[in-house]
Structures are given as structure tokens and as C-alpha cells.
Amino acid sequence: MWLLVVLVGLGVWAAGTYWYLFGRRSPFSVECVRAPGPRELDQKKRDRVIKQGFSLDKVPKDLDVIVIGSGIGGLTVAATLAKAGRKVLVLEQHDQAGGCCHTYIEKGFEFDVGLHYIGQLHENSLLRIAFDQITEGQLEFQELDQHFDTIQIGLGEDKRQYTVFSGKTEMEAHLKKQFPHDTAAIQKFFKIMKVSARKTHYLASLKLIPQWASLFLLKTGLAQLMSPIFQLSGTCATDLVNTLTSNKDLHVIFSYLFYGVPPKDSSIVINALLIHHYKRGAYYPKGGAKPRGTCLVRAPVTQVLVNQRGEAYGVRVRKGQEDQEVYAPVVISNCGIFTTFQKLLPPQIQSKPDIQERLGMMKHGRGSLLVFSGFEGTHEELGLVSTNFWLFKNNDMDRSMEEFFALGKDEAPENIPMMFITMPSVKDPEAKIRHPGKSCMTILTMVKYEWFEEWSDTTVRKRGEQYHQYKMRFANKLFDWACTIFPRIRDKLVFQDVATPLTNMHYLGAQRGAMYSAEHNLERFQAEAVARNRCNTPVKNLYITAHRLHRPDLTGKKLQ
Template structure:
């Protein structure tokens, strides 16, 4: 038994080392130091940017002899595309929206620019794991601006707690704010480190053959290999309650909400999120659309293309194998063929919308989908403000506002409250100032700044307008969303009274907005629900890039985890699973 255990540990270690070294450090991989070029000046000309981000679909723009097709241009799709392009493969990325980038695209209205999904990213310090990855994916052209050391404030009722970056500063600041809780904080930080060190083993669980993963799981050997598997399956609330009874400290340990209450979320995910920002928080110079703007040229240099306004209606199959996709164009369908098809559309869209019923009813597909839920939706308010961030004294610090310290009851309340109720009582809200995070904002939009507000929002509130086009949903829809938006802006002004009478523009996005622009099922923020059920080790193993359809692969958030970092890792796992790279790098 001991020999078997050692062999299994060796197998997982080799797989995780393979993933870490080849994709993170560039040792003997597609990534290389030579690809990193000195950053060129920021491109602000709209026409120049549109040529990259808004290359419209037409049949004559489809490259010949494609190696791969990718559905969706979110960072999960683009990361996989760049990795394949660096392997010399010709890839076509198809995006249904009018610009590339997915949740990392931006839009401009009335002289203001807003990001729609990226608020800040961690691990971007020089030599940091994620910095190395992003440098390689953009050939070193994507530049980052570090937020202040105090990058987050957590407001619980009338109390304010500050979160600082730094290996020692993070726990030391918490200890000063929670005297008597030093032991609990030290234990929590220790668990964070343990999760961060061992998380490559979760990637390994998706790389090794699935029958091996399920074998070591069913025999009980998996949990003896590393504590990360137990922490992954443990509810966050159960772990923090063993550390402390202080409700405010429990909330600070759990404040980075993603739609799942602590009593239904994985401890591993919450700990990993906090550890992600431990060395600081960063924002792309020039805005979040810079990510796609610098990834797309890498794809194009290999002969590929990223085309927008290309709505994929179905995945083409021949004798059960994926052979291409169909794109709907007015009154006709255009079929495009490639030996590899990759979907960044999410697991629900891929199996539920793009594949025929005979695939969806396969037992292994039904079993997997039955263990997943649709993610929670969100409500966003985009606010244009007269005056620069410097003039108004706006900082890069983000605010997480909670009406009480019981996040479980608060989030349940959000899910069950009627729309009219939440307009009177707002349980939680996030406030951020993108213009204060990016020093180029005032140069690109003189005399302007912007604010983004976010809260959770059940899809049911706006479901009756699903399928209707933006700006054609009627007066009742507009009245509903702007009433909540105004209430959220009033709450923000309580924190920033200098914004009174400075609001110049306001727009709101609901779950049906996300459903339309991002094809997010039921307007979900982060793909399939990031709850504890999803992070049971058996589901972790099955949520991999390979699908039941030969030639079809998944990428993005549903492959690994949520957010920009999770989607990028999903893209790299997808690329490593493809025949082009898995055979190129034989373990």
C-alpha cells in the first residue's frame, strides 16, 4: 500500500510539475524569454484599436487550413489561442459580441470609459507566477499599475477594516485591528500558504488520465497525498469557525464574495483568493481591454484571426467527432471546419445549446451537469463623474460594504428578497474607481473619472426581459434598473460625499445584460456556481478540458476556477490537453 501511495504521489507530482514548469516558468516550453519585447507606447487611437478588437466576421476573413476553432474570446479562449499560436498552430477565435475580450472588454459612453468585469488582479509582481504567464501571453506588452498598499476596505455595519498587501503587512494589519485574535490569524495565514503551495495538485488532477484520478479518489488514497484535497472539499464557514468566534474577523476572512455564501463555498477558493492579492493588487495600464488588444496579435502572427459579430449556433459533428462550427449570418449558416474545436462558452452553453440532445443525455454528461448549478447574477452600475480622480481625491482602494457580519444570512437574503425590498435595504455592495487605478485614464479622458458599483442580483428579477435586445426592453425595465442604480449611487455618496452634484452619466447592467453581451447563462458572474459541490474532488477531476466528444475541448472559468486568473489557467490547461501540445510535450 505504501509503495502504491508513493507511486501515485509521484504521478501527481510529475503532472503538476509539468504544468507548473512548462506553462508558468517557460522551461522547455512554448514560452521563452526571447518573446518578451520592450513595451511599446500605449495605443489610444480608436480606429487602430478597433482594427484589432473589432475585426468583423466575413467568410473571406476565415484563414485556410485551420488547426483549431475557438468559440468565445474571453481570456480563457484567448489564452488557449495564444498557447496554440506559439506552438505554430493556426487558430480562429469567434466572438458573438461586437468586440473581443469577453468580461475584459470595455465600453465608452459620453466621454467615459468603463470596464465590465476586471476590477483588479494579483500576483503581478516581478517574477510572480501570474505575471510570468501574462507577460508570455502578451509578449511583454501588457503593463500593470500597482494599487496602493491598502488595496481593500471592508465595511461591516459602521466598522471599517483595512486590508494591506505584503507578506508580513497582511497579517500584521489584521492583528492590530483584531487584538486577541493573533493565533487565529496566524493559523489562517498558514492555511492560505498551504493551499497556495499545493494547488498545482488540483491542476494535476485534471491532467492525469481520469481513470487514474477516479481510482485514487475512490480508494481513499487521494486525501492522503496532500491536505489541499481536504481543504478543497471543506466548507469555508466550517474552517473559519474553528479558528475564531469573532464574526467580524470571519467576515474579513470571507469578504471577497463571488455569489456564494461561506457556508456553501470551498475553503480552498476563499483562501486562494486572499493569497492571490497577498503581494499586492494590480490593474492594466490603459484599461482591461489591453489584455485582448495584446493577445490577438500573437494569434494573428501565426496565421490565425479573432473575428467578432460571429455567433456560433452549433458545433458540427461527424460520426460523433467535433469537426467544426456553424456561424449564423442573417438568413444563412456558414460552416467552418477544423480538427480541434474549443469552447469558451461555458459548460452549460456548450452541452445545453451547442451540442445535439444525444450528447447531452449521455450518462456521464448528465451526471456531471447534475452536480453543477448556474452561478449567481450581478447588478452593475457605471457612473461617469466630472473631475479627475486627483481633483476629487479618489483612491485606488476598493470598498466592500456589508450591512452585517453574518454573510450567510445576508447572501441568502439577497437571493430571496424581492426587487422592491432591495431598493430599500441594500445588504451588500462593492465600490471601485477604475480611473483611480489607471494613471493613463486622465490622459485618455481629460477632466473625467468613473466609478463602478456592484451587488448580487437574482436572475428572476429581470427574467421576463430575457432574449430582448438592449435598449428595446421597455420603460418598466428601465424604471426598475435605474431605481436600484440610483439607490446604490446614493449609498456610494455617503462614503464619498465629494461626489455630490458631480455625477454626469449613469448606466446599469442587469443579469440579462450579461446574458446578452457575454452569453452568461442566467447572467451568472463566474460561470458554473463556485460552490462547495463543484469543488468536491470527483467533480474537480471531471471538470476538465477533455469532453465526451472527441476533438472538442473546454476552456475558461469552468475548467479551473473563477476570475481572470482562473480563466487563464483554464486556457492553459485546455492548450496542454489539446493534441497539438499534449503530444508535443510527452510526459
């Protein structure tokens, strides 16, 4: 009898799920994708769209959804819901929409602040289809050179340089040419890449089915029998690559796309997926799509409104010296789990055990420091290229990162172990039109929030001379290192901005200036943790978007 009840219940659930997913007319269709329209190059006209200031009279009536934060997660969910016929309002605390993925212009130079390059956009790829559907075909991409990344290990005469090529077969073949004694190790790693890419949707499915069902499959071992991805996701990257080869340079290649976590604390699946992401090419966005719905900036949300039944029903927004309330039956937060749970929820809700349990599953991510440099001269004159550069002082990422983050505040600037260089003005073919005769470069490295904490109570652009001198110690070291690759840029530097974890805190509201929000460590990608960490929250009608891992660095205008 009970078996019959269970089978009937599962049948009803399956039928309901099928109807919900496929039984209704989809807002997505081939017909909605149209040829890209002419791009608006007039910055004032662009600003009218991306810099609409908040006021209550601009808030649409009878909202269905409020989205907090206009980063890529917030804009994606907002655009999707708008296509599905929902009335959506996006609220952004900064003075420009886009979150980590916008560009900013200063002194005639335009810098990307997060989306340095993106993969998986070849024709008919799932990601390309998603972008085309969400933007109705209005977002265009420029494919970068096949040689999209260079990895440099060591300094001076001990320097070794390796190149990474895109291509379905070329990527693996090109690495084997550079490591002829480790072809078997490369072949095994690429098999892991293939498994990770083809079976990651199994991990995602843990979030789509009822949580009790996910935990049942994992705890009984049934999930592990279905696919090796459930074990691989919780496998330490360092431990696995040590079984493949003793070549430490190749170890770096397998983990060079750093995101604040050393290989010994990262999942082999995540590291493999990051490399696989560019296997079919690297791309750079040419321009933005016109948003549907309403996005209002200069709208810092100070609290999610929660009624006595524990249900979210709107938000409180700071306007000048006053708070104003905006109501909707659903609230979606794109500002990270720590900000959402620790800052936006009422105190009596924050202290609840189920909220604290979710927070306990996460750690704060590392902060970042970026140097934005502008040069007079074309990229041809300066010797700049579209290829990204990843520089490491030695080939032991685990040790160098551990030693660096153990340093005190005064020692850190002179001992930076790694950095990333990108040149957005070379990647975008329209940069020559918008900013003729100018070139720009962004340099990134990871830093500790504690090194900048003494200035946390100061105001942006008014942090004082000591703060400026301290961040410039980092900037000068990074810029000098970049000049060893591009020597012509030194004499052509006319503008430089430096962003620290405090910049992230001011412009993104990111706690401790964490560049990638919560840390993407090994524990987080254990299959059970994946099953438990969902978009729904203990507060009914309050949801959170995915915690980022798409290389969003920060956002800012005048960075201090």
C-alpha cells in the first residue's frame, strides 16, 4: 500500500514537473533572435540607459519581482523573468548598472572591470544560445586569437614561457608539444576535462530535485555509481595532478586560471572546467544589449522587508537621508550570501539557526588589487596584444600563495607571487573608434583584506596619503613586472588608477572586498554541499543568485 502511495506521488511530481518545464509556451524561441542593431556609441545616450537614478515615481506599479544588484547574475535572472512576462525591477547601489561586468571611462580611457574574456561561445553552444535568447541577439562578441593565454613562470634567466591555444584538438596537441615528456599526463587531464564538462549537469541536478532526494542519492552511494563527477568535484586539485606528473611547471598549467584559492584547497573539477571553458575559443564582448524591464541605480538596498510570517515582501532603499520602501511578492538578491544574510535581513531573522547554518557552509573569499593603466599610443606602437598573460614567480602555487598570505602588511607589496595582465583596448575592435590613439591595460593580483583594514572607516577618495602610498607600493611592483614583457609602455603611461579590497566594498558592497564573493574552496564543491546550497533561502520568497565564479574583479568609477 505504502509503495503504491509513493509511486503515485512520484508520478504526480514527475508529471507536474514535465508540465511546468515543457507544457507551457516557452518565452524563448528562434523568432525572438534578430540581427544586431546599430550600436550606440554616444556615451551620453548610453548613460541614459545604464545610469537611471532611483526615485519612487520611476518604480513600476504592481511589481512581480525585485532584484537586488545588477551584476551578471541579477541581470540574467531579471531579463529571463521579463521575457516570461514578469514585471521586474533591478536596484543597483552604484551609479552605473552592470555590477562587475561593466566598463568605466576615465580621462578618455575605457577599462573593463571584470569580464576580461569568455569562452563556450562557438556557434550553437549552449552558452551562446542562452546569450542570444536573453539579449534577443543584440550582444555581439569578437573571437580572440587562437593563442589566447601566455603563462610565464620564474624570473630573469630562469624564466619559462608557455602558450595556450584554443581549438577542439589543438589545445591538447599544443600542450603536448611543449611538454613532450608528459603527454600521458596531459591526455589524462584532458579526459578529466571532458568528464567534468559533460557531467557537470549531474551536479546541477542536485539543486533541481527535492533536497531529500539529492541527499538520499549521495548518502546511499547511488549518485557515485551514476557518474564519477560526484567524487571528482570533491577531489583536491593538487592531490590529483601529483598522480599525473611530477613536472611542477605542468602543475601550474593545470591550475593557472587562479581565483583566490590555491590548488591544494580547490576542486579539480573547477580547475579543469576553467581550462575547458576556452577550448573552443576565447571571446570579448563588442557591446551591450538593451535591457528589458527597469534598472535603477544609486539605489542602495538597506533591508529586505520580512513580515511576521517570515516572508519577504519588498525592500527598503536609501534615498538621500531617508529610507523608502518598494514592494514585490518575490525578492532576489545578487549581492552574495554574506551581504544578503548578514546585512540585509532584520536582526531577528539573521540569528535564526537555519540562516546561520547556511552561512557556516561558506567562507569569505580573497580580496583583489587591480591596476588600471592608460597609455598614449596605439597597441601596435606599444607592442600590446590581445593575448592575456599569467605571471608566476615560481612553479609552486600552493607554497607561494600560502607564504604570501602569511606575510604582514609591510612585507606584502614587495613579495607578490603572481599576477594577471589583460589589454581590453586590443581585444575590442571598436576601441579604436571610441578612443583613438589610446591603449589601456588591467593588472590583477590577490591580496588580504587585513592589509587594508586600518582604512576601512575612511571615505572613498578621502582615504589619505598613507593609504595612497601603500596601494602604490603594490601598483609600482606590478607595473614594473608588466614592463618586463611590454617595455614600451613605461614612457607612455599617462593615467593610472589602483583598486583595493576597500574599493570592492564601496562599489560592490562586497564584505571584506571579496572579489569572487564566497570562497570557491574544495569543501564548497563536495557533492553534499552542492546539494544543500540552493538559490532558495530559509526566508520564504527570498532567493539568491549563484555566487560568482566568472572572474568579476570589481566595479568603480574613480577608484580609491
